Amino acid sequence: MDLDLSKFDFNVETLGECQVPSPLVGERLKFVSDDERIVAVSDSQELSRYQEELGYIPSMETAGPRAKVFQPQLLARAAIVTCGGLCPGLNSVIKGVVETLNQEYGIKDVFGIHYGYAGLADPKTYPPVMLDADKVDTLHMEGGSILGTSRGGQDVETMVQNLVNMRINMLFTIGGDGTLKGAAQIAKEIKRRGLEISVVGVPKTIDNDLQFVGSTFGFETAVYQSTPVITAAHVEARSVYNGLGIVKLMGRDSGFICANAALANPVVNFCLIPEDEWTLDGPNGLLKAVERRFRRKSHAIIAVAEGAGQSNFNGLGEERDASGNVLKHDIGTFLCDRFKSYFADLKIPVSLKYFDPSYSIRSVPASGTDQILCHRLAEYAVHAAMAGKTNMVIGYWNRSFVNVPIPVATYERHKIDINGSLWRSVLACTGQEKYFKGRSK
Structure with missing residues (x-):
């Protein structure tokens, strides 16, 4: 801690x-x-300290x-x-x-x-x-x-x-x-x-x-309910050439649902959370990483937390809900638009399916x-x-x-430690680092 x-x-x-x-x-x-x-x-060392x-x-x-x-x-x-x-x-x-x-x-x-x-x-x-x-x-x-x-x-x-x-x-x-x-x-x-x-x-x-x-x-139920959605995205993606499934899950400031859902259903190839910085463009960006994934296997699944990648919206202003919480920009539709235009420019065919199960997940018993x-x-x-x-x-x-x-x-938000064991498990499960860093084999 x-x-x-x-x-x-x-x-x-x-x-x-x-x-x-x-x-x-x-x-x-x-x-x-x-x-x-x-x-x-x-931890015994912390106790002693x-x-x-x-x-x-x-x-x-x-x-x-x-x-x-x-x-x-x-x-x-x-x-x-x-x-x-x-x-x-x-x-x-x-x-x-x-x-x-x-x-x-x-x-x-x-x-x-x-x-x-x-x-x-x-x-x-x-x-x-x-x-x-x-x-x-x-x-x-x-x-x-x-x-x-x-x-x-x-x-x-x-x-x-x-x-x-x-x-x-x-x-x-x-x-x-x-x-x-x-x-x-x-x-x-x-x-x-x-x-x-x-x-x-x-x-x-x-x-x-x-x-x-x-x-x-409610957290464990949310992770459990995400499984059939991710499975559906995977089935859709692998059934076509260059199939891309994007699943947006809840997590405004903390990516626990997204990370645990990726571990619970290890067909996810990219897990994007608010705590981890990632870029969209460039040789080590997400767009290029998915392109590398397509070269190895002709399908990919992205699980993205709703609060991830907000740096892509710098300059668009800030809105708040009635409780004062900062409203997150829609990273899901943003990624869909960028992937479509990116692969269109490269003249690479892509079949993209987008899933946003947020309300159906949180409303179940x-x-x-x-x-x-x-x-x-x-x-x-x-x-x-x-x-x-x-x-x-x-x-x-x-x-x-x-x-x-x-x-x-309520001192501060509980977040994933990107140097901790949970995130290391997610990276090992998805294998996403090799695609971001250009190692597609």
Whole structure:
């Protein structure tokens, strides 16, 4: 890990001392204390270095149920919001939160907030809905979010006042970087007012680009769903002379989906991600590399992340979405146009097929292993909220679930290390370097 862990404060904020005995029962139930920690590094040399330089090893708070809770069972009222783009597993997390609150803690007042923070800011236009275990029983079988979602910055003071008006003391925010930063602002305003409302996040980012939370739900499903698309592109390409298949996958700033999809379906010949610099023109550019590939085999497959190659659009200006995220220029159609003109100028025939499965991938239900992750993240989020934890998100780190402060998780985007083992595996699998460097044999 390249990050200097000494500059992070891994201590989780709390609303106060837990004084209420937990309503959880069971002979095999194991409670977790706040003193239990998971080390933030696993490399033995790094462990020794931090111990020597700091006198301690950076660690995170272990997630799980506490023997005493902060929120009294009879007074507990929860609200759930889903924000940002769709992602496989959103409904599964909603189901997990509701079922844990209902069935484990006996809390019946659970409100679903429609259309993310927009609904929290304007509950009259978007009335909340009561949720219970029966209503969410088969929710995991559906894609999208039963609550709807939205982007954009809403007034924090208004949202906090609406939480007060609804007598909510636990807010669960399911979303990515922007959602969590919004949750941190809500938690800050709650703290300023001296209110006892927990704000706990469940990390939703299909790009897997949050720090210190491990793999996020929906990511594995996205990789799995990309396989038939890449396979279709490969079948189309190899069935004709000089067939070229271009598949654009999600990944605005991080290329994890694209890289893992290339490894999962090793018919990809070129994997293009935002983290890796590559040129289009010149003797070592992508155009020439595909030409070399055609000389060796008369077909090629390119998997490109949506945020890759943005340097090709310098001078075109910048646009942002309602949440302030920079909108990426369409690298997929750009590559299609350039390849067509390049091979036309060379009078080399090419049959190009373009695939953009982004929306079909993110709108499906979560796969089996993702379903498991969704429920467990939801369950640990409820344990944290009941214990009065706030301004935090649930993560999975070093094979353990942990409570991570939101400012730590959103410090900067989690990206592929192009000098690391994952990217080296991709390069070995695709063999793309030999084409870029002119070694086609």
